[in-house]
Amino acid sequence: MMTAQPAYFIPHGGGPCFFMDDPQGMWTDMAAFLAGIPATLPERPKAVLVVSGHWETDGFALTGAERPGLIYDYHGFPPHTYQLRYDVPGSPGLAARAADLLRGAGIAATVDQARGLDHGVFVPLKVAFPDADIPLVEMSVDRGLDPALHLSAGRALAPLRDEGALILGSGMSFHNMRAYGDPRATTRSREFDAWLTESVALLDGPRAERLAAWADAPQGRFAHPEAEHLLPLMVAAGAGCGPGERVFAGEVLSTAISGFRFDDSREGTF
Template sequence: MSSVSYAAATPASAPVRRQPVYFISHGSPMLALQDSEARRFLQDLGRDIRAAGAPRAILVLSAHWETAAPTASLAQQPETIHDFGGFPRALFEMQYPAPGAPEVARAALAALATTGITVMAGETRGLDHGAWVPLILMFPEADIPVAQLSIQPHLGPAHHRRLGEALRPLRDQGVLIMASGSLTHNLRNLVWEGTDEVAPWAAAFQSWIHDKVSGADIAALDDYRARAPFARQNHPRDEHLLPLFAAVGAATPGQPGRRLHDSVQLGALAMDAYRFD
């Protein structure tokens, strides 16, 4: 795969640093407004990433962009998509004016096609809340170019792991891969009035995923809907967990993921985050 150039984040003379991969649980859009352990974690994570050497660009795989085959946003200046309803006006007024990274989008599609994955033509799409909500906390300066890649829920975990494997070389070109979903995502069973208790079925699933990711147990993860405890109760649809498999695939082969954060909101919304090197 040919190298790509980036517009803004670091000086042209700066050395290219291999970037890690992150799986982030983005939770409710209110994460952008309300104080929480997860919000503070993302703010600290962004500062840590920048201190270690800011990425030249970010490629986000968000659970909120579903397509029949992988496609990527070619937008030069992605709009901030407020793809939700029923929240305070202040949330709809928030903007994340980061520059786009169409060259990264094209490189991602080319990398996928090279490995035999069928792709769709790029679109000039903005950033949905699975992308901009964590990014506005991590990189509030909005100075790092961002491209977004879609997911394919009908194709399952193994497809998304292969997708991540194909994207792995982008890391050596200074691209940070951020897979944004939710470790658990059963909105009907959340306790909206607030609770400090974690539902046992959510805690069991959270623990199982941690065990398999930290042990790099790819076979078990690919088959999580059959093997994980309460898999369907935690994910009636698995679109919010599929970004995790892309992160696993983009990791250095054989390297386990390291859990960086594991708080739970609303009784059953696990906000776990993992780093893959």
């Protein structure tokens, strides 16, 4: 019997940031956190399911290709970053299983046989699992951006953890492009980060209520003018069931950035 894998919400950085010159060491701590994830797992995952804030669809979609290509969905970076490779196998079986679980919960889901992996997936995973030898499936966020729906999707996907799949939500805990690099944003980003960290640590029911109302949180709409980079956290929180904990805390471009882990048992307060 396999030990249940955790669920994580990871920051994926900016563009191909981990594969560029970084004289200020801006991304050093985040890269070290990502590289350290495998050592925190109970055993090697059978597969990885990554929810990306860079793919929005009507309902949820999952990549079903045997060998997914890469989508270089960033602009203005050095030429070599458009030559990055991550030749990871896909997992059509995991994609089909995840879609079935979502549909079984009354949630729309499809499998996309053609789509590749965007940078919200291959950039952080190239750091965390550089050998590219663990089958990988990407999942979209729903275009309606409803946090409660994404929490429900996470709950529906929770059985995958018992089947050896690592669930990763890939986004950013702060994602206001106009505020990055502005020192005036530091205090405001820390306010939201404190609220988020406190909310994540709650039991299932209270946590879901808080996260579903994230836009009313202190500095919520400042931290996320749009929700797409926060919604992968909702999926991870729904899948994790037990209280979450902050496992990465850093500051990038004058803003607080965090990562979270969810595991524990299926015992909750619903």
